Amino acid sequence: MTVYSIHIFNKKCEAIYFKQWNNAATAGSNKTAAIATNEPASKQSESASDATNNIDVDGDSETAKLVYGVVFSLKNMVNKLSAGKNSTDGFLSYKTNAYKLHYFESPAGLKIVLITDAASASMLSVLRQIYSSIYVENVVKNPLAKPNTPIKNELFRGSLDKYIRGLQNFE
DSSP, X not given: OOEXXXXXXXXXXXXXXXXXXXXXXXXXXXXXXXHHOOSOHHHHHHHHHHOOSOBOSOOOHHXXXXXXXXXXXXXXXXXXXXXXXXXSSXXXXXXXXXXXXXEEEOTTSOEEEEEEOTTOOOOHHHHHHIIIIIXXXXXXXXXXXOTTSOOOOHHHHHHHHHXXXXXXXXX
């Protein structure tokens, strides 16, 4: 299993955190890089050679908008299609040939999007663990953290990185 990246959005749909572990282009697929960058395929291969496998930045705002737009659209479509049915889960993930997008929304409206390789199993338990054990403990309970702002907390960043790298079959 390869974890490509994670995006965290607040309840106002603003990107507050982004981390990229494995660049999809360096993992062998320029198709998957389209979800991680907002560049044409020809430019992706050029920038892929310059990219490292451990990028920790706030992310590109255009990429965040694209990822959130996909999640928002799919979530609305799933909700409309399942209207009147006893479905409590709603939208959890979708898969393409190149990657799988996993989605979790907390009761407070925090949205966590994890992008992995297409062969990954459900990551819902991982997303719940990230929310309850890492985000709540290091951001929500931190009296110095400002709510709904970009996460600059080094303890959160380190704990998240350690947790993701410790997942079974992390590449």
